[in-house]
Amino acid sequence: MKPAIDPATPPAPALDAAQLAEAFALFSRASEELSTAYNALQGQVAQLTERLTMLMGALPAGVVVLDRSGRVVQVNRAAEALFGAELAGRDWDEVGRALQATETPGELTLARSGETSRLALSETALESGDERILLLHDITDTHQMRLTAERNERLAAMGEMVAGLAHQLRTPLAAALLYTGNLRQAELGAAERARVADRAIERLRYLERLIRDMLLFARGDSLGRQRFGACELAAELAHTLEPLARARQLDFQCVCDCGDAALHGDRKALAGALTNLLENAIQATEAGGSVSLRVELDAAGSDAATASAQPGLRFIVRDSGRGVPPELQSRLFDPFFTTRADGTGLGLAIARGVARGHGGDITLRSAPGQGAIFTLALPLAAGGEAGAEAIHQS
Numbered sequence: 001m002k003p004a005i006d007p008a009t010p011p012a013p014a015l016d017a018a019q020l021a022e023a024f025a026l027f028s029r030a031s032e033e034l035s036t037a038y039n040a041l042q043g044q045v046a047q048l049t050e051r052l053t054m055l056m057g058a059l060p061a062g063v064v065v066l067d068r069s070g071r072v073v074q075v076n077r078a079a080e081a082l083f084g085a086e087l088a089g090r091d092w093d094e095v096g097r098a099l100q101a102t103e104t105p106g107e108l109t110l111a112r113s114g115e116t117s118r119l120a121l122s123e124t125a126l127e128s129g130d131e132r133i134l135l136l137h138d139i140t141d142t143h144q145m146r147l148t149a150e151r152n153e154r155l156a157a158m159g160e161m162v163a164g165l166a167h168q169l170r171t172p173l174a175a176a177l178l179y180t181g182n183l184r185q186a187e188l189g190a191a192e193r194a195r196v197a198d199r200a201i202e203r204l205r206y207l208e209r210l211i212r213d214m215l216l217f218a219r220g221d222s223l224g225r226q227r228f229g230a231c232e233l234a235a236e237l238a239h240t241l242e243p244l245a246r247a248r249q250l251d252f253q254c255v256c257d258c259g260d261a262a263l264h265g266d267r268k269a270l271a272g273a274l275t276n277l278l279e280n281a282i283q284a285t286e287a288g289g290s291v292s293l294r295v296e297l298d299a300a301g302s303d304a305a306t307a308s309a310q311p312g313l314r315f316i317v318r319d320s321g322r323g324v325p326p327e328l329q330s331r332l333f334d335p336f337f338t339t340r341a342d343g344t345g346l347g348l349a350i351a352r353g354v355a356r357g358h359g360g361d362i363t364l365r366s367a368p369g370q371g372a373i374f375t376l377a378l379p380l381a382a383g384g385e386a387g388a389e390a391i392h393q394s
Helices: 017-058 078-082 091-097 141-183 190-219 228-245 268-281 349-357 388-394
Strands: 062-067 072-075 100-102 106-114 115-125 130-138 226-229 251-256 260-266 290-298 312-319 361-366 372-379
Touching: 062 078, 062 372, 078 106, 078 130, 115 141, 141 190, 226 228, 228 251, 228 260, 228 268, 228 290, 260 268, 268 290, 268 312, 268 372, 349 361, 349 372
Parallel strands: 251 290
Antiparallel strands: 062 072, 062 130, 100 106, 106 115, 115 130, 226 260, 290 312, 312 372, 361 372
Protein backbone atom coordinates (compact mmCIF):
# COMPACT_ATOMS: atom_id res chain seq x y z
CA MET A 1 0.00 0.00 0.00
CA LYS A 2 1.54 3.34 -1.05
CA PRO A 3 1.76 6.08 1.59
CA ALA A 4 -0.62 8.91 1.23
CA ILE A 5 0.82 12.11 -0.25
CA ASP A 6 -0.13 15.35 1.44
CA PRO A 7 -1.55 17.48 -1.34
CA ALA A 8 -0.53 20.63 0.61
CA THR A 9 3.22 19.77 0.40
CA PRO A 10 4.69 20.93 -2.89
CA PRO A 11 7.18 18.55 -4.53
CA ALA A 12 10.90 19.47 -4.32
CA PRO A 13 12.11 21.12 -7.50
CA ALA A 14 14.48 19.02 -9.53
CA LEU A 15 18.06 20.30 -9.99
CA ASP A 16 19.18 20.77 -13.54
CA ALA A 17 22.70 20.06 -14.78
CA ALA A 18 23.87 23.69 -14.38
CA GLN A 19 22.86 23.82 -10.71
CA LEU A 20 24.56 20.49 -10.00
CA ALA A 21 27.74 21.72 -11.66
CA GLU A 22 27.65 24.91 -9.58
CA ALA A 23 27.10 22.91 -6.36
CA PHE A 24 30.04 20.64 -7.18
CA ALA A 25 32.19 23.70 -7.91
CA LEU A 26 31.29 25.25 -4.55
CA PHE A 27 32.07 21.96 -2.79
CA SER A 28 35.41 21.72 -4.59
CA ARG A 29 36.36 25.27 -3.62
CA ALA A 30 35.37 24.62 0.02
CA SER A 31 37.41 21.39 0.01
CA GLU A 32 40.44 23.19 -1.41
CA GLU A 33 40.12 25.96 1.18
CA LEU A 34 39.84 23.40 3.98
CA SER A 35 42.81 21.50 2.63
CA THR A 36 44.85 24.72 2.37
CA ALA A 37 43.89 25.72 5.94
CA TYR A 38 44.73 22.20 7.20
CA ASN A 39 48.12 22.30 5.50
CA ALA A 40 48.77 25.74 6.98
CA LEU A 41 47.84 24.47 10.45
CA GLN A 42 50.11 21.47 9.97
CA GLY A 43 52.91 23.83 9.05
CA GLN A 44 52.26 25.97 12.13
CA VAL A 45 52.14 22.89 14.37
CA ALA A 46 55.41 21.64 12.90
CA GLN A 47 56.95 25.10 13.39
CA LEU A 48 55.72 25.31 16.99
CA THR A 49 56.94 21.78 17.67
CA GLU A 50 60.35 22.66 16.30
CA ARG A 51 60.48 25.84 18.37
CA LEU A 52 59.39 23.95 21.51
CA THR A 53 62.04 21.30 20.91
CA MET A 54 64.70 23.97 20.43
CA LEU A 55 63.48 25.83 23.53
CA MET A 56 63.58 22.69 25.69
CA GLY A 57 67.03 21.90 24.37
CA ALA A 58 68.26 25.42 25.15
CA LEU A 59 66.81 25.56 28.66
CA PRO A 60 69.48 25.30 31.38
CA ALA A 61 66.95 23.63 33.69
CA GLY A 62 66.05 19.97 33.36
CA VAL A 63 62.54 19.32 32.01
CA VAL A 64 60.88 15.93 32.52
CA VAL A 65 57.35 15.18 31.27
CA LEU A 66 55.56 12.27 32.96
CA ASP A 67 52.38 10.52 31.89
CA ARG A 68 49.58 9.51 34.23
CA SER A 69 51.39 6.31 35.24
CA GLY A 70 54.62 8.16 36.11
CA ARG A 71 56.57 7.11 33.03
CA VAL A 72 58.91 9.60 31.33
CA VAL A 73 57.47 10.56 27.94
CA GLN A 74 59.67 13.54 27.12
CA VAL A 75 62.91 14.95 28.49
CA ASN A 76 65.40 17.62 27.49
CA ARG A 77 69.18 17.45 27.23
CA ALA A 78 69.74 19.27 30.53
CA ALA A 79 67.80 16.62 32.48
CA GLU A 80 69.69 13.77 30.82
CA ALA A 81 72.97 15.59 31.53
CA LEU A 82 72.04 15.81 35.23
CA PHE A 83 71.38 12.08 35.49
CA GLY A 84 73.97 11.02 32.92
CA ALA A 85 71.60 8.59 31.19
CA GLU A 86 68.66 8.41 28.80
CA LEU A 87 65.39 8.85 30.66
CA ALA A 88 62.69 8.55 28.00
CA GLY A 89 60.47 5.54 28.59
CA ARG A 90 61.76 4.85 32.11
CA ASP A 91 59.71 4.76 35.31
CA TRP A 92 60.28 8.00 37.23
CA ASP A 93 60.09 6.25 40.61
CA GLU A 94 63.13 4.24 39.56
CA VAL A 95 64.98 7.34 38.34
CA GLY A 96 64.02 9.36 41.43
CA ARG A 97 65.75 6.94 43.82
CA ALA A 98 69.01 8.68 42.95
CA LEU A 99 67.66 11.87 44.56
CA GLN A 100 68.04 12.44 48.30
CA ALA A 101 65.97 14.81 50.40
CA THR A 102 67.67 17.74 52.17
CA GLU A 103 66.81 19.84 55.19
CA THR A 104 65.25 22.44 52.86
CA PRO A 105 61.80 21.65 51.40
CA GLY A 106 61.82 21.41 47.60
CA GLU A 107 65.59 20.88 47.40
CA LEU A 108 67.27 17.53 46.71
CA THR A 109 70.79 16.23 46.21
CA LEU A 110 72.01 14.04 43.34
CA ALA A 111 75.29 12.12 43.62
CA ARG A 112 76.93 11.13 40.32
CA SER A 113 80.51 10.40 39.29
CA GLY A 114 81.85 11.28 42.72
CA GLU A 115 80.20 14.71 42.75
CA THR A 116 77.06 15.85 44.53
CA SER A 117 74.72 18.38 42.94
CA ARG A 118 71.95 20.25 44.71
CA LEU A 119 68.69 20.55 42.77
CA ALA A 120 65.52 22.57 43.23
CA LEU A 121 62.41 20.68 42.15
CA SER A 122 59.05 22.07 41.09
CA GLU A 123 56.13 20.12 39.65
CA THR A 124 53.17 21.27 37.55
CA ALA A 125 50.22 19.14 36.43
CA LEU A 126 48.49 19.81 33.12
CA GLU A 127 44.85 20.85 33.30
CA SER A 128 43.84 17.62 31.60
CA GLY A 129 45.55 15.65 34.35
CA ASP A 130 47.15 13.32 31.81
CA GLU A 131 50.71 14.57 32.24
CA ARG A 132 52.97 16.25 34.78
CA ILE A 133 55.98 18.47 34.12
CA LEU A 134 58.97 18.42 36.48
CA LEU A 135 61.51 21.26 36.45
CA LEU A 136 64.95 20.51 37.92
CA HIS A 137 67.22 23.51 38.52
CA ASP A 138 70.87 22.94 39.42
CA ILE A 139 71.39 25.31 42.37
CA THR A 140 74.72 23.87 43.56
CA ASP A 141 76.59 27.14 43.04
CA THR A 142 73.73 29.19 44.48
CA HIS A 143 73.63 26.97 47.56
CA GLN A 144 77.36 27.34 48.07
CA MET A 145 77.08 31.12 47.69
CA ARG A 146 74.25 31.14 50.22
CA LEU A 147 76.33 29.16 52.72
CA THR A 148 79.28 31.49 52.13
CA ALA A 149 77.09 34.55 52.62
CA GLU A 150 75.69 33.14 55.87
CA ARG A 151 79.19 32.37 57.10
CA ASN A 152 80.36 35.89 56.15
CA GLU A 153 77.42 37.35 58.05
CA ARG A 154 78.37 35.34 61.11
CA LEU A 155 82.00 36.45 60.80
CA ALA A 156 80.89 40.08 60.43
CA ALA A 157 78.71 39.69 63.51
CA MET A 158 81.68 38.23 65.36
CA GLY A 159 83.77 41.24 64.34
CA GLU A 160 81.18 43.53 65.86
CA MET A 161 81.19 41.42 69.00
CA VAL A 162 84.92 41.68 69.68
CA ALA A 163 84.57 44.65 72.03
CA GLY A 164 81.75 43.00 73.91
CA LEU A 165 83.69 39.74 74.02
CA ALA A 166 86.69 41.44 75.63
CA HIS A 167 84.45 42.68 78.43
CA GLN A 168 82.69 39.31 78.74
CA LEU A 169 86.01 37.48 79.09
CA ARG A 170 87.82 40.04 81.24
CA THR A 171 85.26 40.14 84.08
CA PRO A 172 85.11 36.39 84.93
CA LEU A 173 88.83 36.00 84.25
CA ALA A 174 89.68 38.80 86.68
CA ALA A 175 87.43 37.21 89.31
CA ALA A 176 89.05 33.81 88.78
CA LEU A 177 92.53 35.35 89.12
CA LEU A 178 91.49 37.11 92.31
CA TYR A 179 90.14 33.93 93.87
CA THR A 180 93.13 31.82 92.87
CA GLY A 181 95.46 34.55 94.19
CA ASN A 182 93.78 34.26 97.59
CA LEU A 183 94.60 30.55 97.65
CA ARG A 184 98.28 31.49 98.17
CA GLN A 185 97.53 32.96 101.58
CA ALA A 186 98.89 30.58 104.20
CA GLU A 187 96.51 31.75 106.92
CA LEU A 188 93.39 30.48 105.06
CA GLY A 189 91.67 27.60 106.75
CA ALA A 190 90.58 24.45 104.94
CA ALA A 191 86.91 25.49 104.74
CA GLU A 192 87.75 28.98 103.50
CA ARG A 193 90.26 27.61 101.00
CA ALA A 194 87.62 25.21 99.62
CA ARG A 195 85.08 28.06 99.32
CA VAL A 196 87.57 30.26 97.43
CA ALA A 197 88.51 27.34 95.16
CA ASP A 198 84.83 26.70 94.41
CA ARG A 199 84.34 30.35 93.44
CA ALA A 200 87.37 30.23 91.13
CA ILE A 201 86.14 27.01 89.49
CA GLU A 202 82.70 28.56 89.04
CA ARG A 203 84.18 31.54 87.15
CA LEU A 204 86.40 29.30 85.04
CA ARG A 205 83.40 27.14 84.11
CA TYR A 206 81.57 30.30 83.10
CA LEU A 207 84.50 31.15 80.83
CA GLU A 208 84.41 27.65 79.37
CA ARG A 209 80.67 27.95 78.66
CA LEU A 210 81.15 31.35 77.07
CA ILE A 211 83.90 30.08 74.76
CA ARG A 212 81.86 26.98 73.89
CA ASP A 213 78.84 29.12 72.97
CA MET A 214 81.03 31.39 70.88
CA LEU A 215 82.38 28.44 68.91
CA LEU A 216 78.86 27.11 68.36
CA PHE A 217 77.71 30.51 67.13
CA ALA A 218 80.71 30.89 64.82
CA ARG A 219 80.29 27.40 63.37
CA GLY A 220 76.61 27.98 62.73
CA ASP A 221 75.76 24.99 60.54
CA SER A 222 74.99 21.60 62.05
CA LEU A 223 77.56 18.84 61.74
CA GLY A 224 75.43 15.73 61.46
CA ARG A 225 72.10 14.86 59.91
CA GLN A 226 69.86 12.02 60.98
CA ARG A 227 66.19 11.09 60.98
CA PHE A 228 64.44 10.99 64.37
CA GLY A 229 60.98 11.21 65.85
CA ALA A 230 59.75 14.55 67.15
CA CYS A 231 57.94 12.97 70.10
CA GLU A 232 61.11 11.08 71.03
CA LEU A 233 62.97 14.38 71.21
CA ALA A 234 60.18 15.94 73.29
CA ALA A 235 60.24 13.03 75.74
CA GLU A 236 64.01 13.36 76.06
CA LEU A 237 63.71 17.08 76.81
CA ALA A 238 60.95 16.48 79.39
CA HIS A 239 63.09 13.86 81.14
CA THR A 240 65.97 16.35 81.37
CA LEU A 241 64.11 19.54 82.28
CA GLU A 242 61.29 18.29 84.52
CA PRO A 243 63.55 17.77 87.58
CA LEU A 244 64.96 21.29 87.15
CA ALA A 245 61.45 22.76 87.03
CA ARG A 246 60.38 20.70 90.03
CA ALA A 247 63.38 21.95 92.01
CA ARG A 248 62.16 25.51 91.37
CA GLN A 249 58.60 24.53 92.41
CA LEU A 250 57.18 24.92 88.91
CA ASP A 251 54.49 22.91 87.16
CA PHE A 252 56.06 21.36 84.03
CA GLN A 253 53.96 19.87 81.22
CA CYS A 254 55.04 18.19 77.96
CA VAL A 255 52.53 17.27 75.26
CA CYS A 256 53.30 15.91 71.79
CA ASP A 257 50.42 15.80 69.30
CA CYS A 258 52.36 14.82 66.17
CA GLY A 259 52.30 11.01 66.36
CA ASP A 260 55.16 9.40 64.46
CA ALA A 261 56.15 12.59 62.57
CA ALA A 262 59.89 12.72 61.96
CA LEU A 263 62.56 15.40 61.57
CA HIS A 264 65.77 15.29 59.55
CA GLY A 265 68.70 17.15 61.04
CA ASP A 266 71.20 17.42 63.85
CA ARG A 267 69.38 15.97 66.83
CA LYS A 268 71.98 17.17 69.33
CA ALA A 269 71.90 20.75 68.03
CA LEU A 270 68.08 20.89 68.02
CA ALA A 271 67.95 19.42 71.53
CA GLY A 272 70.42 22.07 72.66
CA ALA A 273 68.35 24.88 71.11
CA LEU A 274 65.13 23.65 72.75
CA THR A 275 66.91 23.07 76.06
CA ASN A 276 68.04 26.68 75.95
CA LEU A 277 64.47 27.89 75.39
CA LEU A 278 63.16 25.72 78.23
CA GLU A 279 65.93 26.74 80.65
CA ASN A 280 65.23 30.40 79.90
CA ALA A 281 61.52 29.81 80.55
CA ILE A 282 62.28 28.10 83.87
CA GLN A 283 64.66 30.89 84.93
CA ALA A 284 62.07 33.56 84.05
CA THR A 285 59.24 31.93 86.04
CA GLU A 286 58.70 32.39 89.76
CA ALA A 287 57.89 29.53 92.13
CA GLY A 288 54.29 28.35 91.71
CA GLY A 289 54.24 29.20 88.00
CA SER A 290 54.15 26.88 85.01
CA VAL A 291 56.30 25.97 82.02
CA SER A 292 55.14 23.79 79.15
CA LEU A 293 56.45 22.27 75.94
CA ARG A 294 53.95 21.40 73.24
CA VAL A 295 54.78 19.81 69.87
CA GLU A 296 52.15 19.98 67.15
CA LEU A 297 51.83 19.54 63.41
CA ASP A 298 51.75 22.63 61.22
CA ALA A 299 50.02 21.44 58.03
CA ALA A 300 50.84 24.49 55.91
CA GLY A 301 53.95 25.96 57.50
CA SER A 302 52.02 28.86 59.03
CA ASP A 303 55.10 30.46 60.52
CA ALA A 304 56.09 33.47 58.46
CA ALA A 305 59.64 32.29 58.02
CA THR A 306 58.62 28.86 56.82
CA ALA A 307 55.36 29.62 55.03
CA SER A 308 54.96 27.12 52.23
CA ALA A 309 52.96 24.11 51.22
CA GLN A 310 55.50 21.94 53.00
CA PRO A 311 54.12 20.50 56.26
CA GLY A 312 56.07 21.23 59.40
CA LEU A 313 56.27 20.98 63.19
CA ARG A 314 56.06 23.59 65.91
CA PHE A 315 57.80 23.29 69.28
CA ILE A 316 55.97 25.75 71.53
CA VAL A 317 57.64 26.73 74.82
CA ARG A 318 55.25 28.65 77.07
CA ASP A 319 55.86 30.09 80.53
CA SER A 320 53.85 32.15 83.03
CA GLY A 321 56.81 34.32 83.98
CA ARG A 322 57.37 38.04 83.99
CA GLY A 323 57.35 38.37 80.20
CA VAL A 324 59.63 40.34 77.90
CA PRO A 325 59.17 44.12 77.48
CA PRO A 326 58.49 45.20 73.86
CA GLU A 327 61.65 47.32 73.71
CA LEU A 328 63.80 44.25 74.46
CA GLN A 329 62.11 41.73 72.17
CA SER A 330 63.89 42.92 69.01
CA ARG A 331 67.29 42.56 70.74
CA LEU A 332 66.68 39.27 72.49
CA PHE A 333 68.32 37.19 69.72
CA ASP A 334 71.33 39.53 69.33
CA PRO A 335 74.68 37.98 70.32
CA PHE A 336 75.88 38.93 73.83
CA PHE A 337 72.58 40.54 74.77
CA THR A 338 71.26 39.08 78.02
CA THR A 339 69.04 40.12 80.93
CA ARG A 340 70.58 37.53 83.28
CA ALA A 341 73.68 38.24 85.35
CA ASP A 342 75.00 34.69 84.76
CA GLY A 343 74.03 34.48 81.06
CA THR A 344 76.46 34.55 78.15
CA GLY A 345 74.04 36.29 75.78
CA LEU A 346 74.64 33.68 73.06
CA GLY A 347 72.05 31.02 73.88
CA LEU A 348 69.14 32.47 71.91
CA ALA A 349 71.40 33.56 69.04
CA ILE A 350 72.67 29.99 68.76
CA ALA A 351 69.14 28.57 69.02
CA ARG A 352 67.89 30.78 66.17
CA GLY A 353 70.96 29.85 64.10
CA VAL A 354 70.22 26.14 64.62
CA ALA A 355 66.56 26.64 63.66
CA ARG A 356 67.44 28.56 60.49
CA GLY A 357 70.10 26.00 59.64
CA HIS A 358 67.31 23.41 59.55
CA GLY A 359 65.04 25.52 57.32
CA GLY A 360 62.96 26.95 60.18
CA ASP A 361 62.99 29.86 62.61
CA ILE A 362 62.11 30.97 66.15
CA THR A 363 59.46 33.56 66.96
CA LEU A 364 58.46 35.22 70.25
CA ARG A 365 55.15 36.47 71.59
CA SER A 366 55.19 38.16 74.99
CA ALA A 367 53.87 41.00 77.08
CA PRO A 368 55.06 42.24 80.49
CA GLY A 369 53.48 40.22 83.28
CA GLN A 370 51.85 37.75 80.87
CA GLY A 371 54.65 35.26 80.28
CA ALA A 372 56.30 34.41 76.98
CA ILE A 373 55.72 31.99 74.11
CA PHE A 374 58.71 30.90 72.02
CA THR A 375 57.83 28.91 68.87
CA LEU A 376 60.49 26.93 67.03
CA ALA A 377 59.07 25.96 63.62
CA LEU A 378 60.75 23.30 61.48
CA PRO A 379 59.91 21.49 58.23
CA LEU A 380 59.09 17.79 58.46
CA ALA A 381 61.49 15.21 57.09
CA ALA A 382 60.51 13.79 53.68
CA GLY A 383 59.05 10.34 54.22
CA GLY A 384 59.73 6.96 52.70
CA GLU A 385 62.21 6.50 49.90
CA ALA A 386 64.17 9.71 49.93
CA GLY A 387 64.14 10.53 46.22
CA ALA A 388 60.89 9.69 44.48
CA GLU A 389 58.64 9.98 47.52
CA ALA A 390 60.15 13.33 48.47
CA ILE A 391 59.19 14.53 44.99
CA HIS A 392 55.58 13.39 45.37
CA GLN A 393 55.36 15.20 48.72
CA SER A 394 56.80 18.49 47.47
